[in-house]
Amino acid sequence: MNNINYEYIQNYINQLLPESSGILRELEEYARENHVPIITHEVGNLLRILIKATNTKSILEIGTAIGYSTILMGMAAGEGFKITTIEKNKEMIDLAIKNIKAAGYENNITILEGDASEVLKSLKDSRDNYDMIFIDAAKGQYMDFLHLSFDKLKVGGLFICDNVLFRGMVAEKSLVIRRKITIVKRLRKFLSFISNHEAMQTVIIPIGDGISITLKQKEAKFDE
Numbered sequence: 332m333n334n335i336n337y338e339y340i341q342n343y344i345n346q347l348l349p350e351s352s353g354i355l356r357e358l359e360e361y362a363r364e365n366h367v368p369i370i371t372h373e374v375g376n377l378l379r380i381l382i383k384a385t386n387t388k389s390i391l392e393i394g395t396a397i398g399y400s401t402i403l404m405g406m407a408a409g410e411g412f413k414i415t416t417i418e419k420n421k422e423m424i425d426l427a428i429k430n431i432k433a434a435g436y437e438n439n440i441t442i443l444e445g446d447a448s449e450v451l452k453s454l455k456d457s458r459d460n461y462d463m464i465f466i467d468a469a470k471g472q473y474m475d476f477l478h479l480s481f482d483k484l485k486v487g488g489l490f491i492c493d494n495v496l497f498r499g500m501v502a503e504k505s506l507v508i509r510r511k512i513t514i515v516k517r518l519r520k521f522l523s524f525i526s527n528h529e530a531m532q533t534v535i536i537p538i539g540d541g542i543s544i545t546l547k548q549k550e551a552k553f554d555e
């Protein structure tokens with residue numbers, strides 16, 4: 332139970348989805364056994380649909396871990412896709428390199444090592460380059476990631492964030508764990524910002540740990 336949905340709804344939706352196969356299944360098992368957090372099946376399925384429906388070919392991802400979501404998104408994007416993915420944990424990067432190679436995507440996927448808030452500043456040449464940005468990393472930094480990456484997304488592109496409802500804490504005060512209060516406050520501020528900015532149209536979907544989908548309607552400048 333993650334306090335996002337009734338457990339019976341979550342279980343019902345999950346059992347409808349076909350089981351993964353091949354490398355995705357292997358990575359799901361590895362993640363389960365080694366306690367690596369990866370996107371849930373429902374979120375994976377949503378990403379697949381969004382990528383196919385929008386004919387997305389170029390993606391910027393923050394939070395690679397073992398490369399599960401990166402490979403899943405690449406499979407959905409198909410022929411000629413390009414993903415740039417940022418990860419700060421060297422151990423994870425080594426695993427991701429191995430997994431991406433096993434998937435046969437080493438020419439399509441570039442891993443950039445470092446803290447995304449630093450790495451994004453050095454991506455100056457990639458203005459308007461991406462059809463989609465997918466964020467699945469430090470939740471307290473989502474606003475920084477938005478500010479540093481929005482100009483790299485095409486107008487009409489999607490800016491997607493995972494874990495935005497953070498085990499229900501973002502929506503309900505009584506669920507908040509004391510030591511998570513700063514992250515919760517930052518997520519609330521972030522969600523309010525992307526829900527009300529004139530350059531964006533946002534929907535928040537209560538699947539997985541909560542996912543936000545923001546359409547970039549026009550360019551925007553942010554005050555730092």
Ligand SMILES: C[S@@+](CC[C@H](N)C(=O)[O-])C[C@H]1O[C@@H](n2cnc3c(N)ncnc32)[C@H](O)[C@@H]1O
Nearest residue numbers: 369370394396399400418419446447467468469
């Ligand atoms: C939830 S995991 C990503 C899972 C992956 N997207 C998947 O579903 O397969 C989050 C990852 O983000 C990385 N991370 C957290 N904060 C980061 C930051 N500021 N810059 C770069 N990577 C970060 C962590 O090291 C971790 O591996």
